[in-house]
Amino acid sequence: MPESDFERALNDYYVCRVSRELSNIIRKDVLTGRAKFGVSDDGKELYQVAMARAIEKGDWRADYYRGHTLLLTLGMTTPEQLLAQLYSDDQHDPFSSGRQMGGHYANQTIDEDGNWLDNTQSFNLSSATSPTAGQMARGFGLAFASKVYRMDSELPGELHSKDGNEISWTEIGDASTSEGVFWETMNAAGVTGVPMVCTVVDDGFGISVPVELQTTKGSISEALAGLQQEGDSNGIDIYTVKGWDYPALVELYPKVARRVRTNHRAALIHVQELTQPNGHSTSGSHERYKSEERLQWEKTWDCLSQFRHYLLATGVAEVADLDELDRRAKKEVAAARKRAWENLTGPRKERRDELLQQLPTEALRGPALQAFAKQVQGMNFPLLSELIDAVRRLRFQMGETGLPRGLSDWLRDATYELREAKGANLLSNTPQSPLRIGGTPATYEEGGKQLPGYEILQHYFTAKFEERPELFAFGEDVGEIGDVNQGFAGLQERFGKHRVFDTGIREWTILGQAMGMAMRGLRPIAEIQYLDYMYYGLPILTDDVATLRWRTNGMQACPLIVRTRGHRLEGIWHSGSYLAPLIGSLRGMHLCVPRNMVQAVGLYNTLLDGDDPALVIEVLNGYRLREPEPSNLLEFRVPLGVPERLTRGDDLTIVTYGACVRHCVEAAGILAERGIGVEVVDVQTLLPFDLEHRITGYLAHTNRLLIVDEDMPGGTTAYIEREIIEGQDAFRLLDAPVRTLTAAVHRPAYADDGNYASKPQTMDIVEAAVELVAY
Numbered sequence: 089m090p091e092s093d094f095e096r097a098l099n100d101y102y103v104c105r106v107s108r109e110l111s112n113i114i115r116k117d118v119l120t121g122r123a124k125f126g127v128s129d130d131g132k133e134l135y136q137v138a139m140a141r142a143i144e145k146g147d148w149r150a151d152y153y154r155g156h157t158l159l160l161t162l163g164m165t166t167p168e169q170l171l172a173q174l175y176s177d178d179q180h181d182p183f184s185s186g187r188q189m190g191g192h193y194a195n196q197t198i199d200e201d202g203n204w205l206d207n208t209q210s211f212n213l214s215s216a217t218s219p220t221a222g223q224m225a226r227g228f229g230l231a232f233a234s235k236v237y238r239m240d241s242e243l244p245g246e247l248h249s250k251d252g253n254e255i256s257w258t259e260i261g262d263a264s265t266s267e268g269v270f271w272e273t274m275n276a277a278g279v280t281g282v283p284m285v286c287t288v289v290d291d292g293f294g295i296s297v298p299v300e301l302q303t304t305k306g307s308i309s310e311a312l313a314g315l316q317q318e319g320d321s322n323g324i325d326i327y328t329v330k331g332w333d334y335p336a337l338v339e340l341y342p343k344v345a346r347r348v349r350t351n352h353r354a355a356l357i358h359v360q361e362l363t364q365p366n367g368h369s370t371s372g373s374h375e376r377y378k379s380e381e382r383l384q385w386e387k388t389w390d391c392l393s394q395f396r397h398y399l400l401a402t403g404v405a406e407v408a409d410l411d412e413l414d415r416r417a418k419k420e421v422a423a424a425r426k427r428a429w430e431n432l433t434g435p436r437k438e439r440r441d442e443l444l445q446q447l448p449t450e451a452l453r454g455p456a457l458q459a460f461a462k463q464v465q466g467m468n469f470p471l472l473s474e475l476i477d478a479v480r481r482l483r484f485q486m487g488e489t490g491l492p493r494g495l496s497d498w499l500r501d502a503t504y505e506l507r508e509a510k511g512a513n514l515l516s517n518t519p520q521s522p523l524r525i526g527g528t529p530a531t532y533e534e535g536g537k538q539l540p541g542y543e544i545l546q547h548y549f550t551a552k553f554e555e556r557p558e559l560f561a562f563g564e565d566v567g568e569i570g571d572v573n574q575g576f577a578g579l580q581e582r583f584g585k586h587r588v589f590d591t592g593i594r595e596w597t598i599l600g601q602a603m604g605m606a607m608r609g610l611r612p613i614a615e616i617q618y619l620d621y622m623y624y625g626l627p628i629l630t631d632d633v634a635t636l637r638w639r640t641n642g643m644q645a646c647p648l649i650v651r652t653r654g655h656r657l658e659g660i661w662h663s664g665s666y667l668a669p670l671i672g673s674l675r676g677m678h679l680c681v682p683r684n685m686v687q688a689v690g691l692y693n694t695l696l697d698g699d700d701p702a703l704v705i706e707v708l709n710g711y712r713l714r715e716p717e718p719s720n721l722l723e724f725r726v727p728l729g730v731p732e733r734l735t736r737g738d739d740l741t742i743v744t745y746g747a748c749v750r751h752c753v754e755a756a757g758i759l760a761e762r763g764i765g766v767e768v769v770d771v772q773t774l775l776p777f778d779l780e781h782r783i784t785g786y787l788a789h790t791n792r793l794l795i796v797d798e799d800m801p802g803g804t805t806a807y808i809e810r811e812i813i814e815g816q817d818a819f820r821l822l823d824a825p826v827r828t829l830t831a832a833v834h835r836p837a838y839a840d841d842g843n844y845a846s847k848p849q850t851m852d853i854v855e856a857a858v859e860l861v862a863y
Contacts, residue, residue, distance in 0.1 A: 094404050097334070100161070101399060101410065104133040104392055105417035107157040110167055111366060113425055114174055114190065118370040122429070123174045126370040127191040131363035132289055133157040134391040135329075138337035139257065139287065142345035146208040146254045148608075150227030151216050152261055153191040154289075162211050164195065167424035168431075177432045178509045184215070185641035187510065192216040196643040197607070202518030202699050204247045204609055208254075214607060215640045219631050221267035224286075225597045226632055227258030228273045229604020231284035235352055236560070236610060239586045243557060248609040253349050256604070258286045263294020265308045269596045269627075276597045277354035278315050278323045284354040285344060290331075291362040296377035309358035317353060325355040331362035332394035363390050433469035439502075440470055443479070446494030456486055472506050513642035514676050515700055522678065522698025523776065527727040530686060530718035538714040541685030545575035545711075548689045548721045553583050555722060556611060556696065562589045563598055563615030563651075572617060573653065573711040595625035599650065603633055606646040611696060619654030619664030619705055626673060633701050634676030647699045649692070653708040655747035655798055656836070656847050662708070663836040663843070665746070668803035670703065671774055678702035678728055679775035683749035686715050687772065690726030697725070707747045729779035731772060733786060737765025739861050741786045743808060744796040745771045748848060752796055755853035764861055774804065777811045784816040791823040792860050798831045798847050805830050824863035829856045 111128035118126040129136070132154060140161035149155075159165040165182070172180035174190040183193045194215035197207055214226055237245050238252025260270060265288060277284050288308050292299050304311040309328050317323030325347065329340050337359075344355050363386035367374035375383065387393070399405045447453065447461055460482045467474065479499045483491045491499075515521065539547075553559055561576055567590035570577030580588040591598050595616055602614035616622050622629075629650070637645050654664040670679060678700055682688040688706050695702045718724050734749070735756045744752045749770050756766040767786050771777060787793060793812065795805045805828035813819045813826060829848050836846035 097399060097404050098409070098413070100137040100334075101395060101405075102413045102417060103137055103161050104157065104395065105414055106167060106420055107133045107160055108392055109417050109421035110156060110170060113171070113421055115366045115370050117171075117174065117425075123190070124176070125189050126174060127153050127189070127368075128366060129154050129157045130365045131291060131386070131390060132331065134334055134395055135287065135289070135331050135337050135341075135359045135362075137161050138334070138341045141338060142285075142341040143211060143255075143257060144253075145210060146212070146250060148212045148214055148227075148230040148254060148256045148604075150214050150223040150230060150256060150258045151193065152220075152223055152259055152264065153189070153216055153218055155191070155193060155216075155259065159193060159213075164211055164213070165193075167421050168428045171425055171428035172431065175428060175432045177428070179435070180428070180431050183213075184639055185509070187639055187641065188216075189218070192218070192639075194640045194644060196640075198643065198645055200518070200642070202516060202520045202645065206247045207608070208247065208250055214604075215636060215644055217631050217635075217639075219627065220264040221260060221270045222627065222631055224258060224260060224267075224269050224273040225600020225628050226603050226607075227256045227284060227286070227600075228277055228282065228597055229601040230608065231256035231277070231282035231354070231604065232280060232601050233605045233608040233610060234283050235280065236586065236605065238352065240557075243610075245558075245609055252283075252352070254283065255345060255348055256282070256284045258284055260286065260288055261294065262288050262290035262292070262299060262308060263297065263302045266294075266302050272594050272597050273600070274312060274315060274324060274354070274356065276592065276594055276601075278317070279592065281322060281352050282354055283348045283352050285348055286354070286356045288356060288358045289362060290358060290360050291364050293364070293368070293374075293377075295368045295372075296374075307358070309356065312356065323353075325353060326358070327355065328358045328360060331359045332389050332391040334395050334398050361389060365390060436469040436471070439472060440464060440467055440475065443475055443495075443498055446492065446498050448492055456482065457492075472502060476502050476506060511638075513640075514638045515678075516637065516645065516698065517642070518699060520697070520699040522694050522700050522702075522728055523779070525694050525697050525725060525727065527690075527730065528720070528723050528725040530690065530724045531720045532716050533719045536716055536719065539717050540712045541715055542574040542577075542711040544685045544689065544715060544717050544721075546570075546577055546579075547717065548692070549576055549579055550582065551722055552692070552696070553579060553587065558609065559611045559613070559696070560587050560605065561613040561615065561651075562591055562601070564591060564593055564617045566590060566615050571615060573708075575711070595621055596628055599625040599628045599633070599648075602648040602650070603628065603646050606648040606701070607636075607644065611647065611649075613649045613651050616650060616652040618662055618708070619652045619666075620661040622650075622652060622664070622670070626669075629677065629703075630673035634674050636676070637700075638676055645699055646701055647695075648701050649695055650701075650703045651706070652703070653706040655705070655707055655709070656843055657708045658843070659838045660835045663798075663847070665798035665831065665847075666803065667705075667774060667797075667799050668807065671804060671807050674703060674775060676701070677775065678773060680704045680728070680773045681745040682706065682726075682772065683746060683770050684710055684713070684715055686718060686724075687726055689718070689721060690724045691728075691772070693722065694725045694728060705746065709747060726772060728773050729776035731778050731782050732770045733767055733782075734770055735766060735768045737767050737790065739765045739790060740792045740794060740857055741767045741769060741783070741790045742794045742796055742853070742857070743769045743771060743783060743812070745774065746798070748796050748798060751848065751850045752853055754850045755857065758850070758854050759857055762858075764857065766857060771808070774807070777808070778816070781816045783812050784818045784821065787812075787818050787821045791821055792863070793818075793822065794827045794829065794853075794856055794860055796829045796848055796853055796856075800833055801828070801830045803830065824860055827856055827860050829853060
């Protein structure tokens with residue numbers, strides 16, 4: 089072994105020892121109450137130092153909730169920072185500002201103004217999530233972005249790619265390969281040909297459940313054998329290696345990386361015979377479910393024990409050398425632990441003392457203040473929330489006017505600080521935020537034609553793709569036929585199969601594809617064919633896309649657009665209007681519900697100028713309805729969170745959205761014939777909802793509110809009612825109870841009679857309005 093290899097092997101050993109000491113400290117600090125929960129790398133260090141040899145700047149990582157060994161090897165973190173995340177230290181956790189459990193890593197890819205940093209000059213960590221296998225689709229998307237950049241050399245991607253050479257390094261625990269999205273991802277990777285290396289980390293168990301109950305043949309590499317690329321076929325390459333075999337690991341990872349980088353063919357590395365000396369996590373002990381024989385095997389084949397034997401057997405080091413590295417590692421981690429704890433507790437003590445300074449002098453304190461001072465003085469290093477709660481209890485005891493002014497001011501400021509520390513950056517606050525983009529009205533040429541809605545979309549997307557080379561559209565049937573409703577008809581032929589293309593029926597990875605592309609500077613429009621199919625892909629939207637900016641505290645973003653269609657048409661699974669689950673799941677995204685295709689164009693323009701993710705639900709039965717085409721398709725913008733009043737009246741305000749708008753406007757015409765004046769208000773976006781509280785202004789002179797939609801009872805109408813009545817304090821304006829009119833409690837039945845019995849019809853709206861006005 090050359091001398092340089094000796095040095096690197098010893099450095100790898102030292103990093104592994106630091107990592108193991110960290111793992112031990114993580115468990116100790118959780119079990120002794122310093123931290124809440126811990127996962128660590130014990131037993132899984134060795135493959136990570138080998139992987140580090142193959143990773144290059146510009147590469148991306150989509151990890152599960154482990155991996156600090158790799159970060160230490162690459163110089164991306166320190167033991168002190170890792171412990172700061174364990175302690176939920178807002179100020180010193182560089183990965184999530186204290187918002188994520190330990191083991192969930194991320195780096196900064198955008199600056200404070202939302203501008204992209206040069207991601208080709210850094211090792212990039214896409215922010216990890218906890219849901220098992222949840223990282224797979226994102227990892228696929230990050231790899232697909234490299235494929236896009238290699239296919240289109242004219243893309244403005246100098247901050248994101250160097251000829252598409254970047255690998256997406258995806259890791260997953262062996263038991264999590266039982267999840268459907270793992271199989272969906274590996275299949276999609278084999279079909280599309282992307283530079284992804286997926287490491288399966290196999291310690292034989294999924295917490296307590298052995299691999300034999302998880303995986304066919306007890307081996308994921310054997311179960312996946314049919315995906316192995318052969319001859320001229322597509323597919324992936326599959327490798328196996330023992331997790332304790334240092335020379336095999338350091339040979340394999342660079343070799344696989346070279347092949348993947350060159351050929352853009354995904355690879356799976358099954359790292360076998362790993363161990364978990366401290367168990368799966370701090371939640372329990374593996375002694376409960378492993379036999380004595382298994383525990384002894386794990387002790388013998390622990391990767392660091394085997395690494396030590398290897399270094400001694402090959403003459404790389406003597407026992408004394410390795411013992412000294414062990415002592416140094418223990419000392420480094422102990423010092424880092426001390427600093428991390430002082431960084432955390434020092435400011436807490438200062439905040440406690442600052443609070444005590446707000447009290448009157450001791451001579452002026454009554455019994456309540458004296459008891460409060462004693463309570464706070466007894467807190468060694470209190471959480472900010474503990475101090476806030478103590479003041480709030482004191483305020484309740486003394487009354488608002490009895491609380492000293494200093495305490496009241498402190499409470500106000502501290503509460504705001506805590507909420508910002510834990511809640512800021514759910515949505516973009518950058519200059520590119522779509523909420524900062526004002527509306528631009530549509531303009532129309534005199535005598536202009538009325539066109540079917542799908543033709544207006546065709547004209548718009550054609551013009552927009554000409555204007556924005558970083559724009560892509562894909563999904564089921566989007567490419568060759570231009571989607572099932574023809575909005576993209578002809579665009580593949582015009583712009584190429586790499587910009588407008590078909591995918592398989594795989595909603596989760598369609599959205600993962602879009603997420604990875606959006607995180608790397610591209611602007612994808614990912615189509616889910618019908619809203620009813622959204623639930624196949626909902627996990628990545630709610631767990632990953634919607635939380636990304638928030639869980640990184642503004643360090644990462646993925647401004648994708650999900651395009652779909654829904655509301656009334658025909659049949660149980662082609663009439664989707666079940667938006668309440670989406671409203672609850674997609675905080676961190678914008679949810680747009682345009683009433684027609686012209687309004688959809690205005691919303692697309694706003695979203696594409698912004699830097700937040702969004703879901704746009706077009707009206708399924710509206711594509712062949714004729715609309716006047718604006719002459720300013722590219723300039724027309726619909727602002728988010730701004731309702732539009734479509735009719736005026738003094739007797740009743742009807743609030744609605746989507747396909748129901750047309751029925752409400754028709755109902756307003758019928759009611760006008762009886763002398764009932766109705767205002768129909770289209771909310772246009774459900775997230776955000778009426779940011780300027782316009783609806784309250786409309787209610788001020790009608791004093792009656794009817795909310796109409798196609799969701800089930802107690803769904804989106806309940807959300808809208810809460811936003812108006814509670815959020816806008818509108819109850820004081822009402823002369824009658826709020827009335828909601830929704831779809832039936834069952835799914836929509838097939839055909840015209842089924843639609844009539846399932847969804848609100850025009851006459852349902854008319855009759856509800858008459859009853860409400862007569863109240």
